[in-house]
Amino acid sequence: VIMYGGSPRTVKMDPILLDLVPGGRRQIEQMAQRWFQQHPKVLAWRQAIAKEVQANGRLYNWAGRLRIFMGHHHERVRAGWNFPIQSGAADIINQALVAAEGAFPDAECRIIGQHHDAFLVEFRRMERVFELQRIMELAVLIDRREFSCPVKVTVGPSWGDLRPPPRATKSYETGSTKRTRG
Numbered sequence: 613v614i615m616y617g618g619s620p621r622t623v624k625m626d627p628i629l630l631d632l633v634p635g636g637r638r639q640i641e642q643m644a645q646r647w648f649q650q651h652p653k654v655l656a657w658r659q660a661i662a663k664e665v666q667a668n669g670r671l672y673n674w675a676g677r678l679r680i681f682m683g684h685h686h687e688r689v690r691a692g693w694n695f696p697i698q699s700g701a702a703d704i705i706n707q708a709l710v711a712a713e714g715a716f717p718d719a720e721c722r723i724i725g726q727h728h729d730a731f732l733v734e735f736r737r738m739e740r741v742f743e744l745q746r747i748m749e750l751a752v753l754i755d756r757r758e759f760s761c762p763v764k765v766t767v768g769p770s771w772g773d774l775r776p777p778p779r780a781t782k783s784y785e786t787g788s789t790k791r792t793r794g
Contacts, residue, residue, distance in 0.1 A: 658693055665692035674755045675703040700754070701729050704761070708748045715747050716740065732771070741765055741777060 635642075648655040664671055665688050670680045673696045681688040709723060709731070720740050724732045735741055745765050751758035766774035 661692045661696070662689045665689055671695055673699045673703065675700070677703065704752050704754070704759075705729055705731070707752050708750075711750065712744055712747050715743065738767070738777070741767060 661671065665681050666685065669682075669688070670678060671692055672678055677699050679691075679695045679699065681691055683691075705726070709726075712721070712733075713723070720736050721744065722734045724734055726732075733741075733744060735744075742765075745763050748763040749760055751760040765777055767777050768774040
């Protein structure tokens with residue numbers, strides 16, 4: 613909540629959130645203060661974002677995506693804190709989807725839809741699921757540094773039936789990484 617612009621002021625305006633914290637606004641202020649003491653770089657980052665949004669009314673994310681901010685000060689700053697995180701995640705997913713599309717030119721895989729940081733893919737063969745997972749977990753370059761993220765895979769005949777893939781019964785090789793299939 614703190615990273616995405618939550619604050620004692622925000623919670624004060626939201627009675628549902630206020631009811632969730634027994635100590636109310638005072639406890640929320642103390643929690644936020646302790647959190648920022650433990651994570652001083654986050655506080656400095658938030659302050660830099662707020663300054664940039666106020667001074668220029670715009671931000672660029674690590675991939676060069678531009679966002680122009682409008683509205684009142686508090687709205688612009690909160691959106692400014694959210695923008696680099698959300699747009700950065702979207703750019704990482706876009707890079708992974710482009711890599712996945714290039715890895716499956718044989719129509720064995722079809723990307724059906726995306727919702728935030730999840731997407732639905734249709735496969736003809738189960739082992740291709742693990743190939744996609746390997747591709748999605750490859751490092752991406754962000755601000756001249758490499759980052760990788762774990763990918764959670766679920767499988768099933770429909771959205772409502774998605775479950776973790778079955779345990780291994782046979783093994784196969786995918787690049788240099790040994791994977792199993794059910």
